[in-house]
Amino acid sequence: MLRKVLYIDLSKEESWVEERQELFERWMGGTGVGIRLLQEECPANTDPLSAAAPIIFSIGPLNGIFPVATKTVATFKSPLTGELGESYAGGRLSLALRFAGHEAVVIRGQAEQPSYISINDGEVKIKDATSIWGIDAQTTGVILRDREPGVGRRSIIRIGPAGEAKVRYAGVVVDTYRHFGRLGLGAVFGSKRLKALVISGTETIDVPDAKRYKEVYNRLYKTAVQTDVMEKYHDIGTSVNISALNWLKGLPTNNFLLSSFPQGENISGEMFAENHLFRRLSCAGCPIGCVHIAALKTAFSTHHEFEVKKVSYDYEPIYSLGSNLGVGQAEGVLQLIDVCERLGLDVMSAGVVLSWATEALEKGLITSKETLDVPLQWNGVDGYTRALENLVKAPNEFYGALARGVDYAAKKYCGLDYAMALGGNEVSGYHTGPASIVGQLVGVRHSHLDNAGYAVDQKAVKKPMEIEMMVDELIKEDNSRGVFNSLVGCLFARGVYTEENIIDSLETVGIIKTKDDLMELGKRIFEEKYKFKVQEGFDLSNVRVPRRFYETVSAAGLVTPETVEEMLGLYRKKRGWG
Amino acid sequence: MRFLQGVDPEMIESPAVEENKETEAKPVLRPAEKEAATPAKPRTRRRLKVAHPERCIGCLSCMFACSRMRTGTVSLQNSAIKVQTQGGIEGDFRVVVCRGCQDPPCARACPTGAMEKRPNGSVVFHKDRCIGCGSCEKACLVGAVTFGKEKKPIKCIHCGACVDFCPHGVLMLEEIPTSGG
Structure with missing residues (x-):
């Protein structure tokens, strides 16, 4: 197996491939190779939102070849914490990287105008994205799908308006329902004027011993589907933890003022599964299907006219946009998740920022002057929706501060005692x-x-x-x-x-x-x-x-x-x- | 906990690449005797069927199984079964398999006899006779014949490897009457 790194320079509009056998041999792949490439590419004290800051994607030797080895790691300097940025996403990205023949991709520089990268096997193109700049993350996927090759075997990763606005915890949406959520990769994309990356490939991989390969593959596959090691993810999913942690007094509620949520039952995994779950999906190469998709059906007139949104949910978004904001109905949680998906925000950071702001308003550290009359109150789903939109648009200093993370906002407005961040x-x-x-x-x-x-x-x-x-x-x-x-x-x-x-x-x-x-x-x-x-x-x-x-x-x-x-x-x- | 439906990966340890195997009454008798001994039991062949497409989760395990078991490679291109998206991952999946037609257009369209209809109705592909003209691909309305890197068609042999690796019972093998003798 040739182990290559694809380099793309957005400033010079160039790309090339380097064989880095030794790098992969010593550091295996994925995060091992990722951190080494970051050290090579990112000089000390680089501004994470400057052209000098790199983006690195890497996979490992098992991706695409064995079941449930489905992730890609992004390594970068985090604009949120100012130090190591590392985030993982599933979907079809690792598979697409494997079949395009690139175990790692390094993106350098900054495009002159909004752009997206199209990788099709060995062919790399940097294309104009001015007409889709400003468009939400979901629609961006819909548009690129019709423009790019590789139906069924490609991956489309993209940012929404939050990444473009360089919100420090903007994420990158991967294949609609998965994310490089944490630590602000979306802002790094935005700073490079990089709207999206589409990748697909058609390579075939020969293994040294096909018989042995089949044996080991079958063993792993069988362990995944026939034993209970992955049962939790197959059934209710990660959201099964809402009930468990609520009972244990470990479920953060109202910005950690409480550790159990009286309305917890209404937003439990069981409740979502019974009333909203309509579909399950897998990352390519995983037979489990842990991606839980809920249908959020809302009437928009009195004449039985409905809009239906398909929203993926998991434990963490239900905590951050649910119990932690005092939101006690599944519909409210789904609405807030959907807003974050479209804007391209990390749901976890967004929820914690809002819960801090709610408490800060309650305690009088900020007033309606700062919030621009948006009512930030527990369970106030519509107010939270407007606040999320505002922190992307940053119409005033307060929302601009929220866009920089809870540490930053609390240092500016006080309330650090309940600004719930660790290591930034x-x-x-x-x-x-x-x-x-x-x-x-x-x-x-x-x-x-x-x-x-x-x-x-x-x-x-x-x-x-x-x-x-x-x-x-x-x-x-x-x-x-x-x-x-x-x-x-x-x-x-x-x-x-x-x-x-x-x-x-x-x-x-x-x-x-x-x-x-x-x-x-x-x-x-x-x-x-x-x-x-x-x-x-x-x-x-x-x-x-x-x-x-x-x-x-x-x-x-x-x-x-x-x-x-x-x-x-x-x-x-x-x-x-x- | 067993959530795998009707599947036992144990049974696929051996490469399941036998051609559309005819299932006949046992013990094996001479044709004339057989006719007399089992008049009520028609001869059948195995055919792959997409029984529950709406249960597909898009894991592509079937495609990997197809190329792994048939060709020993890791590939989506070498797979005869295809799981396609329609409108991205948020749309419905379309699972494309060879229908094992009783009157197969791929065999009719083939100018060299590379796609050959056998007496039992199944189609066998002879790579050495293939000139890569693409007629079979065009003839198949469901899109089950596609061309691999070698510019030769990839043809489903109804071996059932994909069935064994579908975690949701989307696929099944069915027995259908042979069309000939």
């Missing part, structure tokens, strides 16, 4: 205990998925766990996920990819690794990422934890600052950082 990234929907807080603080991209602290907390609720053991678990996950994210597998399928299965599937494509090799790789990738973070000013000994985390009871009871400090100290010590 708006938090995910878990108030499960100290491991969730510490996990997001230390994680390379300050995401709950870096090391799944929320899962460690939930384990500890069932069976008490020493603080040191919790820290050990975080470190173990930090490292092992670095390997898995180099492949680049779907984290929902990590149960399918046991160490043994990873080693066997790699061997099938001619890559020989031992358990020790993989462990060493995971550690090495983590360290490279921290090098970049530190270079860009991240300092783990000086991180902010919003006081609210210590004031609201969590699934593990009240968390104390001492516990978090102790865990951070242990973490630093175990990492050898003194």
Whole structure:
């Protein structure tokens, strides 16, 4: 397998391919290759929204070849946190990259006018996008679909108005229902005047030993569909957690003022499944079908005329735009998700920014002068809709501040104690205990998925766990996920990819690794990422934890600052950082 | 928990590439004896059918199975079954398979006998006879014959590999009467 990097320079309107066998051999692919390319491409202290900041997409050696290895990682400098930007998306992108023959794509420079990139096998074109600049993310997909080749095997990734306006947490929509949601890749696209990227290919991959390939493929496929390792995602989906966490007192509600939501039942995964779910979809190469699509049917006249919107939902958007905003009806949550989809906003950051603004208004830090008379109040779906549109249009300083993230807005207007961000990234929907807080603080991209602290907390609720053991678990996950994210597998399928299965599937494509090799790789990738973070000013000994985390009871009871400090100290010590 | 419907990947360990296998009454008898012994049981052949297209989730596992089991490659192009989108991923999927026609237009259109109708009604493709003219592709209204990289048609052999890998029971193999003898 030739392992190539496609370089595209938007300023020079050039593209070329480089064979980077050694890079892939040493860093596997996906996030390992991504971080190394970022180090090569992004000089220290680069403005993340300047022409000098790169965008890197990479896949790994198993993508497209084995089931449930369906993700692509985007690596960039985050305009939200000012340090490592890393985001994962499924859909058909990894497959399209595989069959176009590019395991990594580096995008440099800045286009002179709104543009989109079209990649069809080895052919790369930078095309004019002026007529679709300003168009919402969904419609952009509809238009490009008719213009570009590769029906059924291509991927169309695009930004909406939020990315164009460089909202610091604008995302990139991938194949309508998936996203590079977190950390502002959409703003980086916008800063490059890059509206979209369409990619497809027709390559065929020969494996060294077809018989062995079939054997290993069948084993993995069978594990995915015939055992219970992925059942949760197949049935109700991630939203099954709403009820579970609500019961555990771990479901952030009204900007973390509460950790359970009295109306939680109305927005539970079960409720969505019973009343709104009408379809399930898969990323290409995954037989699970975890993408849950709801139909939102709204009457627009009294004559039985309806508009129907098809909205994908998951646990995180239901938390951030639901319980966290006090929205207690599924329809309201779906409406807000749909608004974010069209604007091209990260639902998680958007929800947390709005919940902070609601509380700030309640407490009088801001007034209707700032909000331009938009009523920001719990469960106020229409007000939230207008506020989301405003923070993209930024008609005044206040909305402009909201567009820069909750940390920025709270530093300007006060209310940092309840500005729910960790490491500069708006938090995910878990108030499960100290491991969730510490996990997001230390994680390379300050995401709950870096090391799944929320899962460690939930384990500890069932069976008490020493603080040191919790820290050990975080470190173990930090490292092992670095390997898995180099492949680049779907984290929902990590149960399918046991160490043994990873080693066997790699061997099938001619890559020989031992358990020790993989462990060493995971550690090495983590360290490279921290090098970049530190270079860009991240300092783990000086991180902010919003006081609210210590004031609201969590699934593990009240968390104390001492516990978090102790865990951070242990973490630093175990990492050898003194 | 078993959510896979009517599928056992165990059974597809061996390459399922046998041509449209005739299923006959057992034990195997000489033709004349057979006629007499099983007069009520008609001879059948297996045919792939899209039983529940609306259950498709677009995972493309069937396409990968087709190229993997038939050609040992990882490819969408080498697949004889096609899952197409109509209006993007938010539209309905269209699953295109060979219908195993009783009077197959692909065989009628082929000028060299590369697409050959066998006595049981199935069509077998002889690659060595194919001149790549594309007549079969044009003749197939459902679009089940497509041309691969080698500019030769990719022809479904109704082996059922795709059926075994569909997680939602979209596909099935059915038995239909043979058209000849």
